[in-house]
Amino acid sequence: MLKRVMMTVAMTAALSGWWTAMAAAQAVGLATTKGGATEQIATALAKTISEKSGVMVRPQVMANTSQYLPLVDSGRVEFGIANFPQTAYAISGTGMSQGQPNPNLRMVASLIPFNAGLLVTAKSGLKTMADLKGKRVPRFPANSLGDFIIRASLQTAGLTYDDVSSVPIANFPAMFEALKDGLTDVTIATAGSQSVLDIDASVGGVTFLSYKPGDEKVLDENLPGTALKTGSQLTNSPGLTPQTAIFCYDYTLFASASASDETVAKVAKALYEGRQSLQASGPIWSEFDPARLAHVTKLAYHPGAIAFYKSVGIWSGQ
Structure with a gap:
């Protein structure tokens, strides 16, 4: 009886300590x-930062980036992720964010090179x-990321939407399914992502279309x-293949300017120390380098x- 009581007391104490730790941990939104590579990145970040910093990160999943940029800008969500072009456009209010500047976004980290292209x-x-001339090509809403990528890729071959058969697509998960279902001939995809593995298994093999030397100028514009x-x-x-040329840009983690310096520093430290955890989450993190x-x-x-x-000697800015 005494032994049972002691075990109960010990268990109660352990649970009490766990709940105290959970209550003490700060919770922030990401x-x-x-779907796709972005959600993969968010899941890995949330796990690594939560485990290593004492800051509990909770992914806030939304329909598209344009939906949450204003929320991070206003401080209603502390952190967000997006590729560098989206983040740059969002801050300046140009391009994909034409007329909708988000001046309170602040960079926290350049995470990984985002290696992507068009997959068939x-x-x-x-x-x-x-x-792709004459083929069925996804057509996203104007000024969305998908629209920019498709238009720029077609432009490298001197093509426009007038030269292909446009298939209206609402978002990236729908685009992946459209290729699997044979409704389109091409999809945007990230090398090494789960979506590529899924499509590859579903259609019996895939190929990234190759860009040619000089196309980076059109893409960068x-x-x-x-x-x-x-x-x-x-x-x-x-x-x-070793010869296939795809495009790359950095994927970024950003925060609201109103997020506390202490919280952001903890997040940066967790990333700096989290290489093993992040790379264990999947091949998309293979090029992650804390430096x-x-x-x-x-x-x-x-x-x-x-x-x-x-403090760790890797800042090179002004």
């Missing part, structure tokens, strides 16, 4: 979209952007910070992030 089924026989990268520079992913968290300084960083990066 805005993300549903292997059996289609398509190899280059020029091969539409998607700031974009460059080309060949399959030889990447870890293995379905659809890539490059602050390597892009074209956009304003949060003071909390700057303070931490200075």
Whole structure:
């Protein structure tokens, strides 16, 4: 009886300590979209930061990036993720965010190179952007990320929507399903992402269309910070050969300017120390390098992030 009582007391004490720790942990939101590589990134970030910083990160899944940018800008959600072109446009109120500036967004980290391109089924026989002429191509709402990527990619081959058969698409998950279902001939995809693995298994093989030398200029005009990268520079992913050229830009973590310096510094520290955890979450993190968290300084960083990066000697900004 005494032994049972002692076990109950010990269990109660342990549970009490756990609840105390949970109550003490600060909870913050991380805005993300549903499905695809973005949600994968958010899930890995939430797990790693929560485990290593004492800041409990809760993904806030929304329909699209434009829905949550104003929420982070206003401080209603503390953090958000997006690719560099979207983040740059959002702050300035140009491009994808034309007339809707979000001046209170502050960079926290450049996370990983986002390696992406246009993906087709292997059996289609398509190899280059020029091969898309007359094919069924997703058409996203004007000024969305998908719209910018498709238009820029077609432009590299001297094509426009007038040269293809446009298929209205609402979002990225719907785009992935459309290719699987044979409703379109191409999809935007991220090398090494779960969506590519799923499509590959579903359609019996995939191929990334290859850009040609010089296309990075056209891409960068539409998607700031974009460059080309060949399959030889990447870890293995379905659809890539060593010669295949796809595009890349940094994926960013940003915060509201109103987020506390202490919280942002804790998040930056968790990322700096979280390489093993992040890379264990999937191949999309294979190029993650803590030393490059602050390597892009074209956009304003949060003071909390700057303070931490200075403390570990990786800040190169002004």
